[in-house]
Amino acid sequence: MKKSPLPVQNVHRSDKNVGGGKEALVKLLRWHFGHADFRGKQLEAIQAVISGRDCFCLMPTGGGKSICYQIPALAKPGIVLVVSPLIALMENQVMALKEKGIAAEYLSSTQATHVRNKIHEDLDSGKPSVRLLYVTPELIATKGFMLKLRKLHDRGLLNLIAIDEAHCISSWGHDFRPSYRQLSNLRDSLADVPMLALTATAAPKVQKDVIDSLSLRNPLVLKSSFNRPNIFYEVRYKDLIDNAYTDLCNLIKSCGNICAIIYCLERTTCDDLSLHLSSTGISSAAYHAGLQSKLRSTVLDDWLSSKKQVIVATVAFGMGIDKKDVRMVCHFNVPKSMESFYQESGRAGRDQLPSRSVLYYGVDDRKKMEFLLRNSENKKSPSSKKPTTSDFDQIVRYCEGSGCRRKKILESFGEEFPVQQCKKTCDACKHPNQVARCLEELTTTASRRHNSSRVFITSSSDNKTNEGQYSEFWNRNEDGSNSDEEISDSDDGADAVESLAGPKLSKKLGVDEKLVLLERAEEKYYERNKQVKKSEKNAISETLRESSKQRLLNELTRVLQLLGVEEIDSQNASEFLENECFRKYSKAGKSFYYSQIASTVRWLGTASRDDLMIRLSSVVSYARGEEPSGESLPMTEPVENIEQEDINTYATELQVDEPTQLLVTSPSRSPIRLPEIPSFSEFVNRRKMKHSTQCSDGKKPAKIMKLQ
Numbered sequence: 001m002k003k004s005p006l007p008v009q010n011v012h013r014s015d016k017n018v019g020g021g022k023e024a025l026v027k028l029l030r031w032h033f034g035h036a037d038f039r040g041k042q043l044e045a046i047q048a049v050i051s052g053r054d055c056f057c058l059m060p061t062g063g064g065k066s067i068c069y070q071i072p073a074l075a076k077p078g079i080v081l082v083v084s085p086l087i088a089l090m091e092n093q094v095m096a097l098k099e100k101g102i103a104a105e106y107l108s109s110t111q112a113t114h115v116r117n118k119i120h121e122d123l124d125s126g127k128p129s130v131r132l133l134y135v136t137p138e139l140i141a142t143k144g145f146m147l148k149l150r151k152l153h154d155r156g157l158l159n160l161i162a163i164d165e166a167h168c169i170s171s172w173g174h175d176f177r178p179s180y181r182q183l184s185n186l187r188d189s190l191a192d193v194p195m196l197a198l199t200a201t202a203a204p205k206v207q208k209d210v211i212d213s214l215s216l217r218n219p220l221v222l223k224s225s226f227n228r229p230n231i232f233y234e235v236r237y238k239d240l241i242d243n244a245y246t247d248l249c250n251l252i253k254s255c256g257n258i259c260a261i262i263y264c265l266e267r268t269t270c271d272d273l274s275l276h277l278s279s280t281g282i283s284s285a286a287y288h289a290g291l292q293s294k295l296r297s298t299v300l301d302d303w304l305s306s307k308k309q310v311i312v313a314t315v316a317f318g319m320g321i322d323k324k325d326v327r328m329v330c331h332f333n334v335p336k337s338m339e340s341f342y343q344e345s346g347r348a349g350r351d352q353l354p355s356r357s358v359l360y361y362g363v364d365d366r367k368k369m370e371f372l373l374r375n376s377e378n379k380k381s382p383s384s385k386k387p388t389t390s391d392f393d394q395i396v397r398y399c400e401g402s403g404c405r406r407k408k409i410l411e412s413f414g415e416e417f418p419v420q421q422c423k424k425t426c427d428a429c430k431h432p433n434q435v436a437r438c439l440e441e442l443t444t445t446a447s448r449r450h451n452s453s454r455v456f457i458t459s460s461s462d463n464k465t466n467e468g469q470y471s472e473f474w475n476r477n478e479d480g481s482n483s484d485e486e487i488s489d490s491d492d493g494a495d496a497v498e499s500l501a502g503p504k505l506s507k508k509l510g511v512d513e514k515l516v517l518l519e520r521a522e523e524k525y526y527e528r529n530k531q532v533k534k535s536e537k538n539a540i541s542e543t544l545r546e547s548s549k550q551r552l553l554n555e556l557t558r559v560l561q562l563l564g565v566e567e568i569d570s571q572n573a574s575e576f577l578e579n580e581c582f583r584k585y586s587k588a589g590k591s592f593y594y595s596q597i598a599s600t601v602r603w604l605g606t607a608s609r610d611d612l613m614i615r616l617s618s619v620v621s622y623a624r625g626e627e628p629s630g631e632s633l634p635m636t637e638p639v640e641n642i643e644q645e646d647i648n649t650y651a652t653e654l655q656v657d658e659p660t661q662l663l664v665t666s667p668s669r670s671p672i673r674l675p676e677i678p679s680f681s682e683f684v685n686r687r688k689m690k691h692s693t694q695c696s697d698g699k700k701p702a703k704i705m706k707l708q
């Protein structure tokens with residue numbers, strides 16, 4: 001309900017009288033926001049900036065930082081400029097303020113010109129009505145807008161510049177945004193306007209970097225404890241769970257109809273996991289930068305209004321989103337640093353009610369992340385301060401070490417925390433024996449699976465993987481490409497689907513993006529051509545098959561390299577797997593086929609060397625004369641009723657003497673490019689197809705071979 005604003009208080013004059021100042025400020029807080037009193041260091045921050053002093057305010061996520069600049073805007077005539085990194089975040093706050101009857105606006109490229117013009121007119125008028133003006137750092141960097149700010153300042157109207165999410169200025173931070181760097185000019189241009197930097201980033205090196213970069217002058221530094229007592233911390237070990245998807249479903253269901261966020265490393269995992277949750281009756285949606293902006297807003301709105309219960313997202317989601325009743329934040333893949341983990345898990349329980357942070361930890365995930373971090377370390381410039389493998393070690397210790405989780409989080413931010421204060425609000429304190437057993441089991445299981453006695457804090461520096469899959473891994477890339485800038489200030493390239501003519505897809509796109517674009521283009525085609533038969537719509541197109549093969553190939557290449565498997569030719573194996581999906585689901589239709597491909601990709605991501613050798617036994621290659629080592633591997637695809645004739649024909653068609661000689665070494669062992677050789681099952685399948693064509697031609701059917 002809108003309230004008429006309280007007459008503007010000139011608290012500035014009474015700020016020396018702390019008691020009087022406080023009373024007036026509390027009155028504003030109660031009237032406009034309905035809160036009984038200030039929390040933590042809010043009042044100190046407000047009084048500092050009102051008195052004209054710079055302030056650096058560190059409060060945990062959900063601590064109530066916004067009030068620190070919203071109340072000053074109501075306490076003094078004039079304007080408070082708020083710099084915010086995300087359009088969604090600005091929109092949210094402005095909407096909430098307007099609902100409270102507070103004159104707030106934001107300026108962004110997404111607004112209609114007439115809306116922007118109206119705001120500019122108001123700013124240029126003798127007595128602007130706007131009290132809080134939200135802008136992006138990009139806008140501040142423009143000459144025109146800076147000129148406007150100077151004019152406002154000259155007219156005595158610019159009271160405060162608040163830099164929200166101020167850690168974005170530091171490349172040490174987990175959310176570095178190059179555009180924030182431009183804010184370092186503010187001090188020169190508007191020297192005497194007080195600045196308020198706000199962040200929940202706990203890392204001391206980021207804090208110092210923020211103060212230096214913004215040239216804060218003798219700032220009042222306010223730090224609150226980073227402890228979030230209402231969050232229960234817990235780690236689940238993927239290597240000890242039969243099926244992490246099922247485990248997660250059960251977990252969500254066991255909590256009732258809660259609102260949750262699930263973070264995944266890859267967009268495909270978001271899509272896949274969300275699909276899976278939905279199929280079990282949990283209302284969920286995926287959210288990542290690969291979605292069209294309209295769809296993203298719908299997903300966000302649905303989740304904010306609790307129409308959707310669970311949002312499955314990449315790290316592109318969540319900064320500054322003020323949904324109070326998030327009861328669980330789950331990391332389905334290990335986060336890249338303790339800082340990211342703290343920020344993301346901190347989105348639970350903003351209403352201070354009991355909530356949960358659950359981290360699904362897997363040794364494979366850890367290796368993947370180590371690889372990405374090492375790769376990025378190798379690439380980065382000497383001045384770059386991206387999270388490193390040593391930052392990551394903190395999160396590994398959080399998962400792989402015994403002892404209070406809460407203590408580990410807080411100590412990694414330099415905060416001392418006596419274990420007794422945890423009061424059994426983490427799994428390690430509540431069920432110490434169970435956690436100890438899990439860790440012991442993890443050591444044995446993982447060392448067995450990964451053929452290594454070193455499980456803890458190891459690294460896999462020489463692994464190669466498809467980095468393109470993790471385009472949101474660095475929330476904001478230094479070079480700005482692939483950043484979720486697109487999530488904040490501009491529309492993304494997904495709209496290209498609209499103009500998609502045939503398979504004209506940019507080479508820059510990853511396979512998954514291409515697949516999604518093709519799917520959408522296809523959907524659009526069918527939408528426009530409703531007369532097209534349903535069966536046709538359901539048919540699996542060659543393009544889809546090709547993209548699926550490529551998707552499998554990418555994952556296979558990554559997994560084979562990660563596990564050091566050389567005996568499997570990824571090309572043959574991907575074709576084999578795709579063929580398997582096609583064979584099983586071509587009749588059932590596209591969605592079944594697509595979901596089978598997705599689940600195969602998922603399986604590849606968790607498969608061990610032995611799993612791969614077993615399932616892909618028919619495409620395992622050995623060097624000429626080399627025998628498979630150890631016991632013979634069982635085949636998951638038993639080939640029955642195969643005649644010697646078939647084997648001979650297979651050999652003859654490939655012009656070799658013995659079938660075993662077909663099986664050549666992996667490309668890494670042999671520099672010679674060999675002609676493409678179909679796998680045996682593929683060959684059998686082709687023959688099967690030939691037979692069936694012959695049958696339909698009215699010829700006598702040949703003996704049918706059965707591949708299960």
Ligand SMILES: Nc1ncnc2c1ncn2[C@@H]1O[C@H](COP(=O)(O)OP(=O)(O)OP(=O)(O)O)[C@@H](O)[C@H]1O
Binds near residue numbers: 061
């Ligand atoms: N003094 C207060 N008393 C009660 N509730 C408050 C008070 N101050 C803020 N809140 C509430 O706390 C919640 C979090 O506030 P806010 O969004 O400002 O947090 P934040 O510190 O900016 O978090 P983030 O780091 O996630 O952006 C909001 O719902 C807000 O209404």
Ligand SMILES: [Mg+2]
Binds near residue numbers: 065066320
């Ligand atoms: Mg905030």
